[in-house]
Amino acid sequence: MAKLSQHDLVVLLLAISTMLILSRIAAEFGKKIGLPMVMGELLIGVALGPTVLGAISPSTYSTLFPFATNVHVSLALDAIFSLSVILLLFVAGLELRLSLFLQHGKVAVYTGFGSMILPFVTGFAVAWFLPGWFHLDSGTDHLLFALFLGTAMSISALPVIARILLDMKMLKTEIGMVIIASAIFNDVVGWLIFSFILSMVGQSGERAGIGYTVAYIVAFAAFMLVVGRFILNRSLPWIQSRLSWPGGVLAMSLGLCLLCAAFTESIHIHAILGAFIAGLTIGDSVHLREQAREIMHQFVTNFFAPLFFVSIGLKVDFVQNFDLGIVALVLGLAFVGKVAGAGIGARLGGMSGRHSMAIGFGLNARGAMEIILGSLAFEAGLINHQVFVALIVMALVTSITSAPLMRRFFEEKR
Amino acid sequence: MDYSKLKGRSSYPFQTLAVAVAFSPRLEAVLAEAARLADTFTAQLLLIHVGKRTSGKEAVLQEICGRLGIDRESRMIWQSGEPISCLLRICKDNLVDLLVLGALRRENVLRYYLGSVARGMSRRAKCSLLLLIEPKVSGSSFQEIVVSCVAHPKTLPTLNTAVYFAKQVGSRKIHVVREVDQSGLAMAMSDDSPEGESTQVKDQLFGQEVMALQNLIDSCNPGEIPVNSKVIAGRPGFAIRQYTENSGADLLVINSPDGRYGIIDRIFTHDMEHILERMPCNMLIVHSRIPD
Numbered sequence: 013m014a015k016l017s018q019h020d021l022v023v024l025l026l027a028i029s030t031m032l033i034l035s036r037i038a039a040e041f042g043k044k045i046g047l048p049m050v051m052g053e054l055l056i057g058v059a060l061g062p063t064v065l066g067a068i069s070p071s072t073y074s075t076l077f078p079f080a081t082n083v084h085v086s087l088a089l090d091a092i093f094s095l096s097v098i099l100l101l102f103v104a105g106l107e108l109r110l111s112l113f114l115q116h117g118k119v120a121v122y123t124g125f126g127s128m129i130l131p132f133v134t135g136f137a138v139a140w141f142l143p144g145w146f147h148l149d150s151g152t153d154h155l156l157f158a159l160f161l162g163t164a165m166s167i168s169a170l171p172v173i174a175r176i177l178l179d180m181k182m183l184k185t186e187i188g189m190v191i192i193a194s195a196i197f198n199d200v201v202g203w204l205i206f207s208f209i210l211s212m213v214g215q216s217g218e219r220a221g222i223g224y225t226v227a228y229i230v231a232f233a234a235f236m237l238v239v240g241r242f243i244l245n246r247s248l249p250w251i252q253s254r255l256s257w258p259g260g261v262l263a264m265s266l267g268l269c270l271l272c273a274a275f276t277e278s279i280h281i282h283a284i285l286g287a288f289i290a291g292l293t294i295g296d297s298v299h300l301r302e303q304a305r306e307i308m309h310q311f312v313t314n315f316f317a318p319l320f321f322v323s324i325g326l327k328v329d330f331v332q333n334f335d336l337g338i339v340a341l342v343l344g345l346a347f348v349g350k351v352a353g354a355g356i357g358a359r360l361g362g363m364s365g366r367h368s369m370a371i372g373f374g375l376n377a378r379g380a381m382e383i384i385l386g387s388l389a390f391e392a393g394l395i396n397h398q399v400f401v402a403l404i405v406m407a408l409v410t411s412i413t414s415a416p417l418m419r420r421f422f423e424e425k426r
Numbered sequence: 427m428d429y430s431k432l433k434g435r436s437s438y439p440f441q442t443l444a445v446a447v448a449f450s451p452r453l454e455a456v457l458a459e460a461a462r463l464a465d466t467f468t469a470q471l472l473l474i475h476v477g478k479r480t481s482g483k484e485a486v487l488q489e490i491c492g493r494l495g496i497d498r499e500s501r502m503i504w505q506s507g508e509p510i511s512c513l514l515r516i517c518k519d520n521l522v523d524l525l526v527l528g529a530l531r532r533e534n535v536l537r538y539y540l541g542s543v544a545r546g547m548s549r550r551a552k553c554s555l556l557l558l559i560e561p562k563v564s565g566s567s568f569q570e571i572v573v574s575c576v577a578h579p580k581t582l583p584t585l586n587t588a589v590y591f592a593k594q595v596g597s598r599k600i601h602v603v604r605e606v607d608q609s610g611l612a613m614a615m616s617d618d619s620p621e622g623e624s625t626q627v628k629d630q631l632f633g634q635e636v637m638a639l640q641n642l643i644d645s646c647n648p649g650e651i652p653v654n655s656k657v658i659a660g661r662p663g664f665a666i667r668q669y670t671e672n673s674g675a676d677l678l679v680i681n682s683p684d685g686r687y688g689i690i691d692r693i694f695t696h697d698m699e700h701i702l703e704r705m706p707c708n709m710l711i712v713h714s715r716i717p718d
Contacts, residue, residue, distance in 0.1 A: 112696075114691055115696050115697060184631070237694075241693075
């Protein structure tokens with residue numbers, strides 16, 4: 013078995029501890045001034061990466077993060093970042109409850125579809141008809157890029173939205189629940205489409221495989237959500253009562269997550285789909301204790317999430333790749349598509365005009381989910397540096413502006 | 427048919443009580459329960475059978491009715507067709523206030539997903555339903571009643587109907603229960619929160635629900651019957667099912683569903699489907715005729 017040398021191990025541990033400690037300090041500081049925690053983590057990535065540290069002291073940067081010079085440390089870090097994103101998608105799925113969407117009937121269905129379809133169509137159309145605006149590389153698959161941009165515009169950030177609603181004392185109101193239900197729909201459909209897009213990367217000459225890919229994704233999701241849920245609902249009470257608590261349920265849940273991730277990766281669909289669906293399956297069970305859910309959440313969000321978000325800044329030079337035109341275009345698309353789509357949907361579902369606008373701005377928050385989506389697309393070569401940076405900026409701007417804009421429409425009403 | 431009398435008709439008192447007649451081993455027990463309840467509520471009794479009318483069935487029914495003394499002012503309706511649609515139509519045409527049905531506590535997987543008559547009626551109820559899981563010829567007792575008080579306009583009429591029912595049958599105690607779904611809260615607190623913030627938010631939420639529940643209780647008149655109010659955390663439907671099982675209650679009272687529940691609601695179980703999956707005891711589903 014190949015082993016890391018003592019020096020490699022020291023560098024690896026140093027890199028991880030630097031990322032963890034600094035990102036935590038930045039996140040706490042950001043939180044005090046009302047910024048999302050992910051923003052602090054991203055900024056530390058930018059500071060430690062080629063944008064700042066790489067420019068000021070290239071030797072320190074390459075010693076701490078020897079991506080180009082030390083293949084062992086580079087591979088180990090890559091494995092940790094991959095595991096991080098898999099577990100992040102697992103806890104994202106863990107939070108979603110499909111039944112919430114069914115509970116809220118017509119208005120949730122209209123809002124959910126509206127907030128999905130219009131952003132998708134506008135994102136797809138602009139990317140398809142005006143590819144030059146995004147300075148696409150020559151090798152970029154045009155169709156997949158357009159599909160990706162549509163998906164990126166239609167996704168939402170459930171935890172950010174839930175927090176905004178809680179702060180506004182609206183979490184348990186009808187409007188609050190409609191927003192949550194619609195965001196659940198956006199996320200589930202969005203990640204399914206994104207998995208499809210990722211699985212098609214590199215198969216541009218084999219469009220015949222599309223049918224198989226769609227069939228695999230649908231079959232896997234349906235199997236897990238129907239048969240898997242059924243089995244899990246019967247085995248979870250046994251696991252929780254017979255195995256040690258909480259070790260038993262944690263090991264089994266994370267094991268199932270990695271098993272599903274391995275399975276989807278092995279059938280050439282990205283590992284994130286397996287992790288996401290495993291999270292959905294486990295999280296939807298009435299037998300999963302809140303405490304177990306919380307422990308899994310804390311484990312991932314306090315260790316793996318900072319590493320992943322810091323790693324984003326390590327990969328890209330944010331200053332060099334900041335293109336104001338693309339940033340403005342992506343921001344405009346994000347706001348127009350989501351606010352109009354969700355607003356029209358909510359209006360058709362029976363909400364008042366002002367409440368519909370508030371719902372639109374509520375669902376506009378993209379948060380960490382968009383950053384994960386953009387990062388995976390960048391890794392897969394679907395988007396260039398400039399579009400990636402624009403997506404990160406869009407995720408942050410929509411998350412920060414969502415609450416004040418939503419509040420404005422509710423307060424004017426009062 | 428003139429349905430104007432149905433509009434805004436109160437869910438109680440029960441003036442017309444119907445019983446779904448299925449020629450099963452539990453027929454006599456279900457009929458005995460219905461007859462006893464009709465007496466208790468001084469309601470007119472209607473016997474409904476959806477299926478072919480044969481002399482054999484008539485003879486069996488006549489014999490049982492004779493034994494139970496059901497012949498006074500009761501009527502028998504025979505109709506062929508799809509059971510649920512026929513029952514719904516007959517109940518509507520005859521202004522039925524309460525339909526009594528026998529139901530299994532738990533059905534096998536296939537039957538649950540395909541749907542039985544009792545569960546099918548529960549999902550589409552257009553009049554109040556009483557589902558009896560262990561009907562007895564000697565009569566079931568309804569000593570302790572649990573009322574699910576979700577935040578919904580239908581809940582106050584449901585609570586009033588439950589109180590009316592409890593007074594008529596001589597119940598000993600009413601548990602008025604509200605479920606608090608903490609799922610959204612967990613999502614909102616998923617980003618790190620200062621120590622104690624999560625507990626504080628949960629306490630606030632519970633406090634609001636306790637007050638709302640108390641307001642609801644103040645709006646009804648339980649008379650001498652003791653009322654135990656309780657706010658519980660958990661998934662709607664599932665939490666109250668567990669509470670009912672643990673409290674050993676004889677009857678669980680819930681609102682009729684908004685809209686129709688379909689197969690997708692059974693796969694992604696929520697609200698009433700958690701209760702129908704495994705009924706904790708007898709159930710009264712109150713249809714308060716408030717527009718959905």
